[in-house]
Amino acid sequence: MESAIVHLEQSVQKADGKLDMIAWQIDAFEKEFEDPGSEISVLRLLRSVHQVTKDYQNLRQEILEVQQLQKQLSDSLKAQLSQRPNFIIANMRLQILSLIFFASVILVRQISAHGRLIEPPSRASMWRYGFDTPHDYNDHECYCGGFTRQWQRNKGKCGICGDAWDAPTPRLHETGGKYGNGVIVRKYRTGSVIPVRVELTANHHGYFEFRTCAMTYKDKEVDQDCLDQHLLRSKNGSIRYYPGPGNKIFEAFYKLPDDLTCAQCVFQWRYVAGNNWGDCGNGTGAVGCGPQEEFRACADITIGDDVEPLPPAEPPIPKSVPGEKSPTEPTLVPEPSGSYWLFSVIIAGTCLLVVLAAMALLYAYYYHSGRAKKWLMARRLTPESPPVAPPRHKKHNTSNAPLQL
Numbered sequence: 001m002e003s004a005i006v007h008l009e010q011s012v013q014k015a016d017g018k019l020d021m022i023a024w025q026i027d028a029f030e031k032e033f034e035d036p037g038s039e040i041s042v043l044r045l046l047r048s049v050h051q052v053t054k055d056y057q058n059l060r061q062e063i064l065e066v067q068q069l070q071k072q073l074s075d076s077l078k079a080q081l082s083q084r085p086n087f088i089i090a091n092m093r094l095q096i097l098s099l100i101f102f103a104s105v106i107l108v109r110q111i112s113a114h115g116r117l118i119e120p121p122s123r124a125s126m127w128r129y130g131f132d133t134p135h136d137y138n139d140h141e142c143y144c145g146g147f148t149r150q151w152q153r154n155k156g157k158c159g160i161c162g163d164a165w166d167a168p169t170p171r172l173h174e175t176g177g178k179y180g181n182g183v184i185v186r187k188y189r190t191g192s193v194i195p196v197r198v199e200l201t202a203n204h205h206g207y208f209e210f211r212t213c214a215m216t217y218k219d220k221e222v223d224q225d226c227l228d229q230h231l232l233r234s235k236n237g238s239i240r241y242y243p244g245p246g247n248k249i250f251e252a253f254y255k256l257p258d259d260l261t262c263a264q265c266v267f268q269w270r271y272v273a274g275n276n277w278g279d280c281g282n283g284t285g286a287v288g289c290g291p292q293e294e295f296r297a298c299a300d301i302t303i304g305d306d307v308e309p310l311p312p313a314e315p316p317i318p319k320s321v322p323g324e325k326s327p328t329e330p331t332l333v334p335e336p337s338g339s340y341w342l343f344s345v346i347i348a349g350t351c352l353l354v355v356l357a358a359m360a361l362l363y364a365y366y367y368h369s370g371r372a373k374k375w376l377m378a379r380r381l382t383p384e385s386p387p388v389a390p391p392r393h394k395k396h397n398t399s400n401a402p403l404q405l
Contacts, residue, residue: 261304
């Protein structure tokens, strides 16, 4: 029973997405017809009709599946009532609660606000404008995972591009995710005023805000703190844009920072709805006060002319091992203990003596070398006295002398 309810809910969600897609395609094509400057070829017309027909056939299949699931629910309910009459009341209560919950989920989906950033095209919607990127058919539902998930589970936190805060990283619409491919959709001049367009498919008032931040390395996403430093202002100086009533495209003009150039900047759209009742902080309550449903979207843009490309990756931070010195860490030389001034005096004196000796040798060589040479030559030319032979003594023959006793 519970699994059938889950399948029914998923089928209704798919059918809801298909209906919204068909409505968007028909609306876009009608706008092209209304524009007198647009040229619509027969081939484009046939392709659009073929695509709408294909989507309609898929929608019919989804509706048939929903009908089959409804029939299975009805048959299951009849079987339980016939087989176990003793538990009719308990089963009826459980099923009624399940159906009430399911109906509330569908009702919440119908009354939730929906919107998308279309100029500059966001990462989720850029495929609708000719970019070869993955298709996100739910690009109008980047609402931080839903009101309950954002404010009860994640305490109001949200991903910078509308993904749920507790979603696994990299999140789908952030750099490195399925839709965050780093494709540049627009190039602007520094400090220029740019058009910004947002399409609301379910308007619940509130306001828009726009931010931007430069990426420092390729494939490294920015954070919300950096985006908050460049909160854009419109031509009249206001920060927030309050859309009027109706489900349509809203256009505004915002000025880029005068001191910001980047090869890749993240342009963020933030939409805070105003259809929930909450505490206004002054002891009263009203619609639009307190926590509200939020939408966010990101687009990749370039600001400036002839900007240098981003570095390929952030340089890795070397990990220090205990006991191992870093190559950039200065080596500390231990200071000698005791009085080391005596060694300095001795070394200085020795160096002075060596210098004086070298100067004395140079002086003697240049000024007294001639005298030294003459003195050496004079010693060589002086005749030496012949050697005197030692005196000769007469040897006496003592072999025939008688021995004396």
